[in-house]
Amino acid sequence: MANSAIIFPELVNGITLGAIYALISLGYTMVYGVLLMINFAHSEIVMAGAFFGLFLLSFFLKFTFFQNNLLLLLTSVFLLSMCVSGILGAAIERLAYRPLRKTNRLMPLISAIGVSLFLQNLFMLTLSPEAKPYPSVFPAVNFQLGAVTINSIQIFIIIISILFMVALEYFVNRTKLGVAIKATSSDIETAKLMGINTNSIISLVFFIGAALGGVAGILVGMYYGSIKYNMGFTYGIKAFTAAVLGGIGNIPGAMLGGFMLGILESLGAAYISSAYKDVFAFIILILVLIFKPTGLLGERAQDKC
Amino acid sequence: MRLELRGVSTFYGKIEALKGVDLFLDEGEIVTIIGANGAGKTTLLKTISGILRARAGTINFKGESIEAYPAERIVRMGISHCPEGRKIFHALSVDENLRLGAFSRDNKEEINAELEDVFRLFPVLKQRLKQKGGTLSGGEQQMLAIARALMSKPKILLLDEPSLGLAPKLVEKILFETIAEINKEGVSILLVEQNAHLALQIAKRGYVLETGKIVLCDSCANLIKNEAVKSAYLGGR
Numbered sequence: 001m002a003n004s005a006i007i008f009p010e011l012v013n014g015i016t017l018g019a020i021y022a023l024i025s026l027g028y029t030m031v032y033g034v035l036l037m038i039n040f041a042h043s044e045i046v047m048a049g050a051f052f053g054l055f056l057l058s059f060f061l062k063f064t065f066f067q068n069n070l071l072l073l074l075t076s077v078f079l080l081s082m083c084v085s086g087i088l089g090a091a092i093e094r095l096a097y098r099p100l101r102k103t104n105r106l107m108p109l110i111s112a113i114g115v116s117l118f119l120q121n122l123f124m125l126t127l128s129p130e131a132k133p134y135p136s137v138f139p140a141v142n143f144q145l146g147a148v149t150i151n152s153i154q155i156f157i158i159i160i161s162i163l164f165m166v167a168l169e170y171f172v173n174r175t176k177l178g179v180a181i182k183a184t185s186s187d188i189e190t191a192k193l194m195g196i197n198t199n200s201i202i203s204l205v206f207f208i209g210a211a212l213g214g215v216a217g218i219l220v221g222m223y224y225g226s227i228k229y230n231m232g233f234t235y236g237i238k239a240f241t242a243a244v245l246g247g248i249g250n251i252p253g254a255m256l257g258g259f260m261l262g263i264l265e266s267l268g269a270a271y272i273s274s275a276y277k278d279v280f281a282f283i284i285l286i287l288v289l290i291f292k293p294t295g296l297l298g299e300r301a302q303d304k305c
Numbered sequence: 306m307r308l309e310l311r312g313v314s315t316f317y318g319k320i321e322a323l324k325g326v327d328l329f330l331d332e333g334e335i336v337t338i339i340g341a342n343g344a345g346k347t348t349l350l351k352t353i354s355g356i357l358r359a360r361a362g363t364i365n366f367k368g369e370s371i372e373a374y375p376a377e378r379i380v381r382m383g384i385s386h387c388p389e390g391r392k393i394f395h396a397l398s399v400d401e402n403l404r405l406g407a408f409s410r411d412n413k414e415e416i417n418a419e420l421e422d423v424f425r426l427f428p429v430l431k432q433r434l435k436q437k438g439g440t441l442s443g444g445e446q447q448m449l450a451i452a453r454a455l456m457s458k459p460k461i462l463l464l465d466e467p468s469l470g471l472a473p474k475l476v477e478k479i480l481f482e483t484i485a486e487i488n489k490e491g492v493s494i495l496l497v498e499q500n501a502h503l504a505l506q507i508a509k510r511g512y513v514l515e516t517g518k519i520v521l522c523d524s525c526a527n528l529i530k531n532e533a534v535k536s537a538y539l540g541g542r
């Protein structure tokens with residue numbers, strides 16, 4: 001039987017991974033919201049974002065100025081890589097999905113799988129088929145909170161993720177553009193009648209989703225200390241599960257789903273076996289699809305009428 | 306500022322839903338389009354507002370050919386489309402719905418002034434501002450839909466079956482009076498209605514649409530007397 005010595009580290013690990021899943025799942029859910037399409041290339045954005053972060057980190061770390069100023073280093077790396085990932089995400093939509101929008105619904109999906117394979121191979125061939133080490137920018141210090149041990153990187157990942165999620169919630173609910181995103185997700189034709197340029201909104205959604213996915217990629221690199229061209233798949237499938245669990249199309253649902261999946265996985269690892277850890281996500285995905293296809297917070301059916 | 310359609314044809318795939326429609330709406334007019342279910346009335350309004358593309362023909366407004374313009378540009382030019390079935394954003398508040406109607410405008414003060422204007426037409430909306438659109442009654446949703454369409458300060462309002470699913474009393478008293486009032490304030494109105502009786506009373510001219518073609522176009526006074534119109538759309542009286 002598992003005891004707290006096993007559960008707590010797994011739980012902290014689960015929450016950390018959950019934060020990463022949540023960030024990634026926002027990209028799936030927002031894109032689904034506006035286009036009713038699953039963006040299979042999103043997992044490769046996570047991978048690409050990790051590499052963009054790696055280049056930027058390696059570059060900035062050449063300057064003593066940045067070496068001595070952690071906050072500035074991290075801010076620059078995150079913001080710049082978010083821009084690059086965001087542009088990549090928006091460009092994929094523009095080039096690979098938009099021309100196919102008027103065809104049947106399967107075509108963009110196939111195109112997305114194509115983009116995914118293309119990006120994986122591109123990064124493998126131009127960079128490396130091997131894992132690349134990720135520079136550690138701050139020391140892993142352990143903190144003791146009662147019976148729970150948490151390290152500085154875990155704290156950093158959880159805080160960064162929550163920060164971006166709060167910012168996204170604010171943007172979507174409190175700004176004119178954000179409300180236009182919600183309108184476009186609930187009824188694209190009526191959104192057009194409001195004078196909303198829905199193509200711009202779709203580009204914006206891809207940009208935001210990819211920027212957040214890129215951040216998640218960097219966080220993965222920092223957490224595990226290495227990244228690889230095929231790293232996107234596992235995170236993609238788990239974040240997708242998180243999005244379905246929370247109710248696909250629903251932004252708070254994706255956040256909730258991400259954390260829940262991370263926690264459930266860690267409990268499964270502690271109580272059953274860590275060897276089965278990756279299987280839990282699939283079991284949860286199947287259970288949700290069978291018993292509650294709209295997910296925990298999903299209400300798209302009502303939303304649409 | 307006449308809106309004029311010449312030979313407009315619109316297709317759904319291979320199906321020709323509009324077959325060379327000629328139609329105009331002069332400044333300040335209320336013009337109605339009557340026709341059976343499936344005649345193409347909604348298709349016509351969607352083609353004007355840029356939701357659907359005409360495959361042939363021209364649409365002129367303010368001296369420009371607007372038939373290839375995207376929908377958001379047509380809204381900016383002053384044509385606002387209040388769609389069939391109201392299409393309220395259920396999960397958004399009444400306030401958010403209304404402000405979305407003003408999406409094409411930037412001046413905060415003007416938008417707030419516009420809000421006060423629509424509250425004068427529909428006082429009930431002011432009490433419902435924070436409520437979600439989906440929680441309103443059918444009549445209130447229709448008011449919200451019209452109010453939202455007015456938030457862009459249009460020159461032309463395209464109204465698609467505003468009386469659909471509403472209690473007859475509400476329709477006669479509130480809806481049609483309000484439509485007349487909106488028109489008095491200088492908005493030209495193209496009104497699609499299943500309730501041909503009321504539509505022909507409130508409008509000046511009318512068109513009869515049958516399977517994608519305009520088969521009749523006359524003053525409403527004449528249309529009401531027309532035997533074919535009587536038997537087909539006015540319950541044969």
Ligand SMILES: Nc1ncnc2c1ncn2[C@@H]1O[C@H](COP(=O)(O)OP(=O)(O)O)[C@@H](O)[C@H]1O
Binds near residue numbers: 348
């Ligand atoms: N999305 C669509 N796809 C295919 N055919 C459609 C579509 N919408 C409408 N139609 C067809 O076009 C014709 C006109 O429809 P519509 O404009 O909705 O008529 P009305 O508003 O007068 O009832 C009908 O025959 C209808 O079946």
Ligand SMILES: [Mg+2]
Binds near residue numbers: 346347348389
């Ligand atoms: Mg119709």
